[in-house]
Each structure stands twice: as C-alpha cells, then as structure tokens.
Amino acid sequence: SDNLLQGLNPAIYFYNSISVNESNERNSKLLASYTLNINWPRSICCLSETDGSLILCEQERCRLLLFTSQLVLRSTCGGTRGDNLYQFDSPWSVATLNDNSSINVAVADTNNRRIQFFTIEHNGQFLYKYGLVTKEKPYFIATSKRYFAVSCENGIIITFSANERTELSKINFKKISSTQNSCELAYCLCMDPESSFIFVSNPIGSPNVIHQLTITGEYIRAIKLDYRPFLRISSLAFDKRNRQLVIADSLNSIIYSVEHDLNEDNVEILLKRSDNLNYPQALCISNEGHLIVVECSVSTEHTLKIFRYHPCICHSRLTTSSVKTSETTSVRSMIYQR
Helix, strand or coil, X not given: CHHHHHHHHHHHHHHXXXXXXXXXXXXXXXXEEECCCCCCXXXXXXXXXXXXXXXXXXXXXXXXXXXXXXXXXXXXXXXXXXXXXXXXXXXCEEEEEEECCEEEEEEEEHHHCEEEEEEECCCCCEEEEEEXXXXXXXXXXXXXXXXXXXXXXXXXXXXXXXXXXXXXXXXXXXXXXXXXXXXXXXXXXEECCCCCCEEEECCCCCCCEEEEECCCCCEEEEEECCCCCCCCCCEEEEECCCXXXXXXXXXXXXXXXXXXXXXXXXXXXXXXXXXXXXXXXXXXXXXXXXXXXXXXXXXXXXXXXXXXXXXXXXXXXXXXXXXXXXXXXXXXXXXXEC
C-alpha cells in the first residue's frame, strides 16, 4: 500500500495544483475577452515593435483578424478557402517578422504548402508581399530578430534568414533527437529572439521533454520535466522579459512557465480553469506584459482572452473584472479599487 501511495503522489499533487479553488473573490487575472464570430482560432501574435496590435489566425474560416491591443477588431484578411493571393487553406500559425526595418506578418498556409508574408498598412489593411513554398505542409512558425523557423509535417523543421529569406537548414528533427515516434504531424516550437535558439516539443507525444536546437539544427540538449509527468505541451512561447518558456497545455487547461536555464524542478503554473482558462491553443505576450490566449474545443466557446501576467502600469494597484467585447464596442475595463 505504501508503494501504491508513493506512486499516486505525483498524480495527487498535480490534481491539487490545477484544481479549482473555492473562493468568492473577484477573478483578477482575466482582464478581457472577445467571443464574437471566432471559429477555431489556432494562433495569435503581437506586433510588439509597433503599436502592440494582435493578429489572430482563424483556421476554419481561413482568415486573419487584426485587433487593437484592447481587443477592438480593425480588419480581416482572407475568408475564402483557396490558393490565390489573400486566400488560405486551413492556416495554422501566424508570427511577426522583422525584415529590413519593416514588420511583416508570416502565415503558415498549411494545406497550400506555403508561407505567406504581409505588411499592415496604416489603415489596418493587410498588404501581400511575397510567399515561400514548402514541400511539406507547414504548421508552426517561430521568429527571432535575424531568423525564422517553420515546423512542417513529418518532423521537418526549416530555418531561414529573415532578411534574405534564404534557407539555412532543413532539419529532420526525429533523427537528430532520436525520438521513437512515428508521428507525421509537426512539432510545436518557439525561438529565443536574441540567441535564436529553437525550442521544440511533440504536442501529442513525449509530453515531458522540450528539445533545444541551434538555428542550423545542432542538437544542444533535452529539457525534461520529470517532476511533472502529467503536463502536456500544446504550444510554446518565449518570454524575453523573464527569459523563460511559457507553455499552453490544452488537455489540462493550464498555462505554465519553465525556466529553461535551470536544472531543478522549475515549473510554475500561471493559469488554470479557476482563472477562466478553457482549452488554450496558443498564446503570446503583449507589449503591456499581458498573456494573450486563444481558446477552442468542440465543447466550449471559441475565445480570445487577455490575462494578467507581468506587472504593468495599466493594471497596477487595480483589480479588473473581465469584460466581453464585440466588433462594435471598445474594451473599457471595469476598475475597482482594492
């Protein structure tokens, strides 16, 4: 019985850490949400070098949505399934890319086997710039100041120079990581914007391991989350302010951080169901230091949400209630003094 209890301890600890806390206090982590007319949002990114606008990639309707940092919808791009300009076929990921002092938006146009690049004009309209064709279907895109990486089906990761858009390396991740997995899907990934290190994980298998690579595909190490065997990794983001990974776990409806430079158990759960988090698919960090999260599942509302994360001027010494928004109403958080 002692052995059984010892074996159950990790499960009991994990359950307690993600369980809903019984409390009558106002939820101070959820700051705002947008639910109107969103269908299967798969990715979100922030125009961090400009005004902090948000771009959502909507898979089912094959379009991009541009929001202000306060979740006011400005414009859309696409909306028709196809392979022409300004059309997509099941786009999966969106990311911002610095290219010769301009800000571009890169979109993984999955079923068309291409990456499309756009700039955003002052009026909020998307302007097509160029495209890259990939042999395998692209799913995830990660960017740094000098490079970007595309994760494709069959475990293929392709890295490029941001300015010249030239291919640097085509990495067969399953070979270099010695993963015993026949998964034909793509691996989720993110990049350190300064060093351009790539962090990779399998979203449907080997749930406790994050692999670190160089931009040319040199394998550096495996980051194993041995003390948290029940965690899953649905998507990865890099927090450049805290120098840590922020991870969405859709299966358990949690978001947690990992300080990748530490060897000991360094996982911190940031958000869970009791914070009104439901099946997070992807996330990014806004200019204000908020967590921007997209949620979707077959049984829940598809939503774009803003959560408190880093200390920020806009919410210092204040507690805010969540505010649902629409296409015609701007977000004004309801402020309550402590």
